[in-house]
Amino acid sequence: MSGHHIENTTAVAVGTPPAGYEYSHEQMRSVEVHFHNFTHLPSESYDQVFSPEFTCLGRQWKLELNPGGRSNPTKIAILLHLCSSESIELEEFSFSVKKYGKLIAHWSGNYEFEGEEADGSMEFAKRSKLIDARVEGTLIIEVQMKLLKGTGTRAPPLFIPENPLVKSILKKFMDEESADVVFEVGSDSKQGAGGARKRAKTVPSTFYAHHLILQDCAPDLAELCKLVKKPSSVPIADVNPDIFRHMLYYIYGGKVSDEELKANAKDIIDAADKYGVVNLKLEAEACYAKSITLTVDNMLDNLLYADAKNCALLKEVVMDFIVENGRDILGKVSFEDVPGSMMTDLLTAMTRKTKKDDDSSDGCDYDTMRVSALRKKLDEKGLNIDGSRETMIALLKENS
Numbered sequence: 001m002s003g004h005h006i007e008n009t010t011a012v013a014v015g016t017p018p019a020g021y022e023y024s025h026e027q028m029r030s031v032e033v034h035f036h037n038f039t040h041l042p043s044e045s046y047d048q049v050f051s052p053e054f055t056c057l058g059r060q061w062k063l064e065l066n067p068g069g070r071s072n073p074t075k076i077a078i079l080l081h082l083c084s085s086e087s088i089e090l091e092e093f094s095f096s097v098k099k100y101g102k103l104i105a106h107w108s109g110n111y112e113f114e115g116e117e118a119d120g121s122m123e124f125a126k127r128s129k130l131i132d133a134r135v136e137g138t139l140i141i142e143v144q145m146k147l148l149k150g151t152g153t154r155a156p157p158l159f160i161p162e163n164p165l166v167k168s169i170l171k172k173f174m175d176e177e178s179a180d181v182v183f184e185v186g187s188d189s190k191q192g193a194g195g196a197r198k199r200a201k202t203v204p205s206t207f208y209a210h211h212l213i214l215q216d217c218a219p220d221l222a223e224l225c226k227l228v229k230k231p232s233s234v235p236i237a238d239v240n241p242d243i244f245r246h247m248l249y250y251i252y253g254g255k256v257s258d259e260e261l262k263a264n265a266k267d268i269i270d271a272a273d274k275y276g277v278v279n280l281k282l283e284a285e286a287c288y289a290k291s292i293t294l295t296v297d298n299m300l301d302n303l304l305y306a307d308a309k310n311c312a313l314l315k316e317v318v319m320d321f322i323v324e325n326g327r328d329i330l331g332k333v334s335f336e337d338v339p340g341s342m343m344t345d346l347l348t349a350m351t352r353k354t355k356k357d358d359d360s361s362d363g364c365d366y367d368t369m370r371v372s373a374l375r376k377k378l379d380e381k382g383l384n385i386d387g388s389r390e391t392m393i394a395l396l397k398e399n400s
Contacts, residue, residue, distance in 0.1 A: 028092070028144040029056050033063045038139040039131060043068040050081075057147055059084040064118065065141075071122050076130060079120035080143065082113040089113070091148040095124060095141055097133050104133040110148075166253045172210060173252040179208035181225050182233040185244045205241035206233070207248055217251045220276035238274075243267045250280045261287040266305075273309050278386045282313070282375070289314045294321045300333055307339060312389050313371045315342075319349035345389060366393045 033051045035041065041049050051063040059082060066077035078095050082088065094108035105125035113119070130139055172178060186204035214222035228234045236244060243264060246256050261268065265288035272281035289311075294302065299318055306315035322329060323346075352368050366374065374392045375385040383395055 028146045031056050031061075031143045031145075033141045033143060035065060035139040035141065037137055038067070038134055039137070041065070041067045043127075045069055045073050053083050056143075056145055057088065059086065059088055059113075061143075063141065063143060064120075067127065069123075069127070074126055074128075075123040076125065076127050077120070077122045078107070078124045078141065079118045081118040082116055085115045087112065087114045089148040091146045093143070093145045095121065095143060097125065097130060097139065097141055099133045099135060105129060169213065170253045172213070173249055173254065174208050176208045179210055181209040181211050181214065183207040183209065183236050183244070183248075184233045185236040185239060185241045204235070205244075207244065209248060209251075213252065218247075218275050218277045220274065221251075224275075239271045240267060243271050247271050247275065247277055247280060251277060256280070256283070258287070262291050265291070269309055269311065278384075281309075281311075282385065285309075285311045285313050289317045294318065296325070296328055296332055299329070300335070300338070303342070304337065307342065310387055312374075312387070312392065315345055316349070316371045316389075319345050320353075322346065323349045323353050341390075348389065366396055369393075 031054050033054075035049065035051075041047075045066075045068045047066060047068050049065045049067060051065075053060045053062045055061075062081045062083055064077075064079040064081055066079075069075050070077040080093060080095075089112040090110055092108055092110050094106065096103060097105045107121040107124050109119065109121070111117075111119040133139065184204040184206060211222055211225055214225065225234055239247075246260060246264070246268060250256055256268070261284055265284045268284040269281055269288065272278070272284065292298075292302065294317070299321060303315065303318045305311070306318060319342075348368055352370075355368065371389065371392075374389070374396065377396055378385045378392055381396075381399055383399060385392070387395075
């Protein structure tokens with residue numbers, strides 16, 4: 001893989017240019033980036049391949065290629081990264097792929113890059129189409145840029161500090177000195193011989209917290225603290241200490257990494273659902289729904305789990321799977337244990353499949369609207385975003 005810098009075009013003036021005439025703004029600047037051995041580049045979703053840095057319009061840039069796509073695995077994504085700290089506003093920039101002079105794929109946009117930002121196309125072109133456009137195994141992407149007229153080199157962006165509240169609250173995480181709540185997390189029993197439960201001398205993990213923070217961000221957990229007389233600690237025996245730490249850290253404004261969410265999604269959903277940490281529950285649910293591979297064998301277990309935990313998004317994903325794979329499921333899976341109330345979810349998925357050009361996220365057809373769109377509308381109105389489809393729809397209609 002290599003980058004090839006095309007020199008700026010030179011303008012030759014005949015006569016005297018009028019006042020205010022600017023040559024540089026009238027021309028595109030071009031750079032060709034050659035991705036050699038394109039078919040051998042990493043091609044899983046979100047895999048990144050970066051070009052070397054190159055210079056154009058007085059800035060340093062690099063091109064990011066996602067050979068396995070991002071939002072659509074059949075189409076590659078291309079992003080242009082500004083590597084310089086100085087801002088620049090482009091009237092137009094574009095990506096083109098040609099083969100022997102014939103245009104194969106093209107995308108253009110405009111963007112104001114503010115110090116090391118990126119922008120581009122998430123669905124540039126089908127991977128199969130670009131494989132056919134290779135020249136001796138190399139995919140050549142032409143990047144063109146045009147500076148917005150009247151702009152030029154700008155001063156680096158000013159540093160403006162953020163509101164310190166979130167950082168200040170996060171600093172109170174596990175602060176023993178200021179805490180007014182103590183949790184003792186960990187099981188104090190284990191299985192003995194013959195399946196009998198027997199006491200075990202296990203040392204629980206201690207967590208320090210603040211009731212003021214808990215009552216807004218984890219109301220059920222805060223309520224539990226009221227049941228224990230001070231200065232006694234609050235015992236938590238049904239959550240793994242590592243999962244509890246993730247949950248408490250999130251309550252204080254922290255972020256649970258994607259890796260931890262993916263590895264512990266169901267445990268996090270269980271804990272967050274029980275103790276009222278709604279946003280963490282929905283984030284873990286989204287991660288689980290995105291990462292799981294549904295099959296005829298595991299479909300029913302996931303459907304019942306989604307119903308038990310009020311995971312409307314996961315239930316929607318499973319229902320879509322049922323509608324798409326009805327022939328394979330029919331006669332192989334018993335639905336005797338499935339609550340009759342799920343019939344509405346199934347009919348919703350079937351109706352949505354038959355609708356043409358469905359864009360319900362922008363309309364008011366709540367009955368067929370996607371769960372994510374329902375939650376977004378509820379959030380915009382300051383309403384509770386947890387619950388079943390029926391609960392969310394009823395709440396939206398009540399507050400419309």
